[in-house]
Amino acid sequence: MYGTATIAAGLTGTTVDVSTMDDSWDEDTETFLLRLSNPVNATSGTMTGIGTISDNDGIPTVSITSPTAVVEGNPTTFVVTLSAVSGLPVTVNYTSS
Ligand SMILES: [Ca+2]
Numbered sequence: 875m876y877g878t879a880t881i882a883a884g885l886t887g888t889t890v891d892v893s894t895m896d897d898s899w900d901e902d903t904e905t906f907l908l909r910l911s912n913p914v915n916a917t918s919g920t921m922t923g924i925g926t927i928s929d930n931d932g933i934p935t936v937s938i939t940s941p942t943a944v945v946e947g948n949p950t951t952f953v954v955t956l957s958a959v960s961g962l963p964v965t966v967n968y969t970s971s
């Protein structure tokens with residue numbers, strides 16, 4: 875995203891809107907930068923702004939499903955599932971008993 879911000883004569887500021895996407899993934903808080911460059915009729919002050927995006931999705935639930943019976947001597951596979959996709963890697967320990 876890029877553009878030119880114009881502060882009209884007689885004013886001291888303007889705004890730059892940056893849209894963010896509402897996804898359905900559980901995520902950490904994200905940050906991004908908006909940098910100013912090449913001012914005309916002004917000198918450079920603080921030229922980098924930091925945008926912060928807070929996640930609004932809940933943490934998913936991890937579950938295990940029980941496989942159908944297999945004849946002894948054959949492998950069996952358990953499936954581990956999440957209730958929703960996540961933007962973060964999910965790990966869970968397992969142990970047999
Ligand atoms: Ca969301």
Ligand SMILES: [Ca+2]
Nearest residue numbers: 897899929931
């Ligand atoms: Ca999210």
